[in-house]
Amino acid sequence: MNLRSSWVAETGQTREDTRLTQTGVTTLTNPVQVRSGVLPGSYEGLHRLAGFWTYGSSAMTATVSEGRAVIQGEISQGVYPVTLPTSETITFAPGDAQYGRIDLLVVKVYDNLYDSSNRNEVKIEIIQGIPGQTPQAPAVPPRSLPLYEVTVPAGVSAGNGGIPWNSALKDLRTPVVSLGGILPVEGPVLPGAYPGQYQDAGGALQRWDGGAWVSYPSVLGGIVPNSASTTPASYTGQYRDSADGRLQRWNGSVWVPVVPGPYFVDNGDYGDTTSTTYTPTLQARATNPLALSFVAPPSKAIVVSFGCRMKSTSPDHYAFMALKLTQGSTVVNDLDDEYATLAASKHLISASTTRRLSGLTPGATYTLTAYFRVVADTPALKAGFDNTFIKVDPLP
Incomplete structure (x- = not known):
């Protein structure tokens, strides 16, 4: 029988059983799996997403800040919760003599049950890219959470200035929240998992209607505010405050002034x-x-x-x-x-x-x-x- 449970059997509960039955910090993608990502939050509430924030701390070394995350495995493997309680430093290899490359910074889960690694641990690792005229980031390994792409120019090393950190880091982190929580959008906007799910998209509260994210004023039948005037219309007869301050109505094809003229x-x-x-x-x-x-x-x-x-x-x-x-x-x-x-x-x-x-x-x-x-x-x-x-x- 494939049905799994936690804390029912007197003996024999596996790590897999525990991961598959977790219902805590998860943003669903389907009835069984969740989205891999970083828990939001920051000191003094100043930022939406501070966990695993990374910055250059020396020529070839970066510091990864503390944080918590979840990493979804294959559908039968469950979700791996991970925590970095204190910051950690990592060192990048010198640049290729001729070409630049793009390295991938990840949180990687080693699980001997699936990867035959003889390891059962989680690590922050650098997946080194292949140098080239137009370098590409390497693929994300299984059971890994991508944090950043790091561009390593040709010839850089600790002795000649190192990686230009202000321009080298591309943030790949995405947030996740507990079931039913309002998701703060950072990075790509992903589809919802169920009608009625909410997200905060850059100041506009949105609801998943089963096919698209709909701004909250639209759901209420209220007037879409000027700050969200680029949001697509949801129905004929919807009103919005346009970017130039005029009240407009969606006629089914285009936004038209409620009172045209003069x-x-x-x-x-x-x-x-x-x-x-x-x-x-x-x-x-x-x-x-x-x-x-x-x-x-x-x-x-x-x-x-x-x-x-x-x-x-x-x-x-x-x-x-x-x-x-x-x-x-x-x-x-x-x-x-x-x-x-x-x-x-x-x-x-x-x-x-x-x-x-x-x-x-x-x-x-x-x-x-x-x-x-x-x-x-x-x-x-x-x-x-x-x-x-x-x-x-x-x-x-």
Whole structure:
């Protein structure tokens, strides 16, 4: 029978039985195995992961700080708990004469039952890499916990300066916590073991939903904070505070502003027209027409303001500015004198109009285009326009 237990049989409990039935400091990867890693914590709570921290202490020697860890063997071997109660120094071999190499610093378990080493102990060891033009780190041996990759340049030794420790160390440590504990993420982000597992990912609390790590505000239905604005959306209708401080909503494909706009366009060039029918083109103006596109809000309604400084060459005739609303090639709201901005003056005067447009399709893009004309009975009369503008405010 393969079922194992601890502290049941009067005799015959093996080391393997004990390791397989431990339920203490473990972060699960499946129903039987756990993640190999270092227990988090530091003196005075200053750092997330201080165990087995390594630093250069002389030219070719490094110091490995005290710490606790677990190392998972094969599925039938169980997990090995290890402790380094005081720091330990290790010495690296001199560099190759021609090429650099990458050594691997590990905590290695020797278990004669599986490796025929005639040893039953745990050691901090250096797995020396092979020198080369593009050196690679050696493979991690069985029942070993990788701590650091150490780059050893060509020719270095104790007599010529040694290993450049500030740039040579690549931290490979990953943390583990007790079953149900919140895992502080250091190093690679690994998949969860069960829905409902939590981790602290750089200040954002996340929950494993069975397929991905989901930020905690998303699980609650709350607003994802600015500090986690790069977190992927979880569902249509989710809200977030974007990096530029605007509230956004996930529409199923992209993040869009909750309240789009406001939208604005203007033209400061003076232009005029002799046309008695509406035209989008003003003579002497470099850019025509004046047009503004906008996205209709969920309320289906907007407030439109438009105007300019305007005049006619006769105080008895009127200058008109009106707007046409289109969606693609479809005219939604045509030109209408009743809603135009108008003035009759030989001198430029400021005039504007504000109106509400409703019944729009939420999320659809519309365009407002300015048109101009003069009411005249003499062809020589003109209407002049300057500082023209269109502004759209979506209604909530």
